[in-house]
Amino acid sequence: MKRVLPAGIVLLLVIGAILLPQAGAARLSALGSFELLAEEVEVSPGVVEPLWQLVLESEAAQALPGGGRKLLLQGVSHGSAEGLGGDLLDHGVCRRSIVRGLRQYAADGDGFTPLEIVGDEWPVADGGANFQVTVGDGSQMLSFYVDKPGSEPVIVARDWHPPGKTSLLPPLVAVAFAILFRKPLLALFLGIFSGALFVRLDEGSTIVGSVAGGFVNVFDTYFWSEFIAEERAFIIGFVVFMLAMVGVMTRAGGIHGLMEAVARLASTVRRTQVATWLMGLVVFFDDYANTILVGSTMRPLTDRFKISREKLSYIVDSTAAPVAGLSIFSTWIAFEVSTFNHQLPAAGLPTSDGYAVFLRTVPYSFYCFLTLYMVGLIALTGRDLGPMLSAEKRARTTGLLIAEGATPMVSEKATDMTCAEGVTPRAWRAILPLATFLVVTLLEILRNGGAFALTMPELFTIEGFTGVLYNGSGSRPLFVGSLAGLIVAALGGIQAGIGREVPLAAWKTLRSMSVAFAILYMAWMIGAVCSDLGTASFLTALVGDKLSAPLLPTLLFLVAGGVAFATGSSWSTMSILLPLVVGLAFSMGATAELAETAQASGELLMVMSIGAVLSGAIFGDHCSPISDTTVMSSISSAADHIDHVRTQAPYALLAMGGSIVCGYFPATYFGLSPWLGLVAGALLLTLVVFVFGKKTDPAT
Known part of the structure; x- marks a missing residue:
């Protein structure tokens, strides 16, 4: 049976891939048009620069007083070479692709951030930049010119084949x-x-x-x-410093002291699981910090109560991204808003309404809410089902925290650390380094985000504060914060009288991490391969124009889940899909009579669709073994990675089913309030857990 079920799952995946239709070449070309902006142009003998830079230095662009650039965008068209007709030419998709590419490349370049684009949805009358993309047999060409006298077109081309199965x-x-x-x-x-x-x-x-x-x-x-990517190096450094910090805190008696303090409240299996869940809800500002901090800190306590590593990694993973995705004060919100707010004029809304629109999407992030509820429900009731039930029974009855023959992402030598002999456990030796990490990380985010350069009225607005979080987010603040935490932990070790053992305690935690880091790097590498092959564009293009308005949020939720599952990145999924959603959803909703007026109906479907993409991306991320956050959850929990994915997926699928059956379907077809949908979804999950779930015998 252990081999039959996995083989069946693989067979279903293969059959599903075979049965998928081929997306149209024109739509795929339009989606990938932005990549032509990276092609190099010879501006003078021996001097080349990418086309996007040439565009931002053209007469259609001008410097802004506060820094950055403003670009006037006029015409964007997409067509097929003569004799290759038959595909739908999607000018709107091409326009949004060019806009997304300009913003992306400008953000990565020097001196062009931020970029304001006038005409990103509706073209300016004259004097703007014009782009014409032509797709041919095995090639793709872009012609750029400025609508001013004497302007000569600049043409770039590349070999191109439409992404397929x-x-x-x-x-x-x-x-x-x-x-x-x-x-x-x-x-x-x-x-x-x-x-x-x-x-x-x-x-x-x-x-x-x-x-x-x-x-x-x-x-x-x-x-x-x-x-060589700086962002990746900072992430690796963050993980190294955090795990080393935990090792030092353990040897110095900090973790043992913290366990004794928490154990007074978390004195049972159930209370320990609830405490882990609540800790995940508290660290709401960043999913990476949440994952590493909660998993590595709570692991000694969950081990004491014979809670399986699969269960710990599930609680950690299924809390981190959903709570960060919902929080209006996290490193996520500004990124999420930035992916769709510039498309809001297509719905008759100003770009400044981005945060207001996001707040309207929150009730439609059904998966995030139901997943957080599911974790709490499982923790509170002590009931499990499916492979998680088997894992919990094994841990309680045999004491095996991982399955026999499984390979934890962190070895037992690294996790089986005892307090140094003669050291009196003190909780402050753990609390102070952890608090240092949190405080320094938040201060670094505020500093990098420019918070200290803003006035109080500017900072204490939703746009101001979340803008600071977005501009200051990334792996660098986590790196600096974790380094500060490690230094404080080392000082605590010196105070405890084990100064000479501090390097050894840190190394003992890290020496078996080579496989874990290799898996993390490979997860990033496969994402890059998928980008080169156009995996996300292929899945996105399958949506096409064959949708009915009420079905759109559900299908977008599933497509977002599929893209995130295939690429291992919820953020990449959001950045790819959300710029395409606003115009499509609004135009379909305006004629669907979902509300009293066409404008209200279009806005409603748009809000539902944005929420569906945001939560669908997190769903796919939870089910993907190539997701970096899933890998990091396995690392921090010292779980077998495949066992973590295998035991978490059924719970994720249950929350997904509740999101569709109680959320998107009733909301679009019957006009049910999303809040009532969330209540119905919670009741459905409760029913499933109590009917099919079973309690695990307590540890003896």
């Missing part, structure tokens, strides 16, 4: 091998290699050349680009 191969191979053989490193490598091979084939290489070249590209392209 082969773009699904990397995640499909990785997931299939991970499920069947429980070897995540091998599975991820094969997924990356298969993707690199098809990238080579798309470039025109022979099969032999693609195999050899693809193998080399795994290392010299995909690994190296992730290895």
Whole structure:
């Protein structure tokens, strides 16, 4: 049975991929038009610069008094080369793709941030930048010119083939091998290699050349680009410092002191699980910080009560992203708003309404609410079902916190750390480093986000404060905060009289992390491969124009889940889908009579659809073994990664089912209030848990 079920799941994945229709080449070309902006143009003999930079230095752009640039955007069109008709030409998708690309490249460049685009939805009358994208047989061309006398067009081109079903191969191979053989490193490598091979084939290489070249590209392209990326290095440093901090706190008696303090309240299995859940709700400002902090801090206590590592990683993972995604004071909200607020004019709304629109979407993030409720319900009732029930029974009856033969992301040598001999446990030796981490991280976010340069009235607004969180977010504040926490933990160790043991305690936690870091890097690498193959564009284009208005939020939820599952990134999914949703949902809703007026009806469907994408991306992330946050949850909980995904997925699917059955369907087809939908979803999950769930015998 253990082999039959995984094989059945893999078979369903393969059949589903085979049955998927092929998306139209024109739609796929329109979605990927922004990539042409990165093509280089020779501006003078021997001097080249990317097209996007040329655009922002053109007569259609001007410097803003406060810094950054303003660009006037006029015409954007998309067409097929003569004789290749038959595909729908989507000018709107192309326009939004060009706008997204300009903003993305400007944000990554020097001196062009922020970028204000006038005409991002409706073209300016004259004097603006014009783009014409033409797709041909094996090529894609972009012509750029400014609508002013004497302006000469600039043309760039690239070899291009529309993404097809082969773009699904990397995640499909990785997931299939991970499920069947429980070897995540091998599975991820094969997924990356298969993707690199098809990238080579798309470039025109022979099969032999693609195999050899693809193998080399795994290392010299995909690994190296992730290895030298500053953001990735900060994330690795953050994880290293946090785990080292926990090791030092443990040896210095801090964790034991904290456990004794918490144990007075969390004196049972149930209370310990609830305490872990509540701690996850408290650390709401960032999902990475939540994952590493809660998992590594609560693990010794959950181990004491024989709570399985699968259960701990589920509580950690299923709390972190949902609470950060819902919080209006997190590193998420400004990013989420930035992905759709510039499209709001297509719905007749000003871009300044972005935060107001986000607040309206919150009730429609059904999956986030129901997942948080599900975690609390499981913790409070002590009931489990499916593979999680088996894991909990094993842990309680045998004391095995991971399955026999499983491979934890952090070895037992690293987690089985006792307080140094002669050291008296003191909770402050854990509380002070953890508090230092939180305070320094938040201060770094505020500093990097420019909070200290704002006046009080500017800062204490939703737009001002969340803008600071967005501009200051990233892995650098986490890196600095975790380093500060480690230093304070080391000082606590010196005070405890174990100064010489501090480096050894830190190293003991980290020495078995090589496999975990390899998996984390490979998760990033497979995301890069999927980007090159156009996996997300392929899945997005399948939505096409074949939707009915009431069905749109549900399908967008599922598409977002599919894209996040395949790419392992909820943020990438949001940035790809949300710019496409506003205009599509509003135009469909305006004619669907979901409200009293066409404007209200269009806005309602738009708000539902944005909420569906936001929560669907998190759902797919929870089910994906190649998601970095899923990997980090396994690391912080010292769980077997595949077992974590396998035991979490049924609960995620239950919350997904409740979101659709009690949320999106009733809201769109019957006009049910989303709050009533959330109540109905909570009741449905409660019914399922009490009918099918069983209590695990308490530890003896």
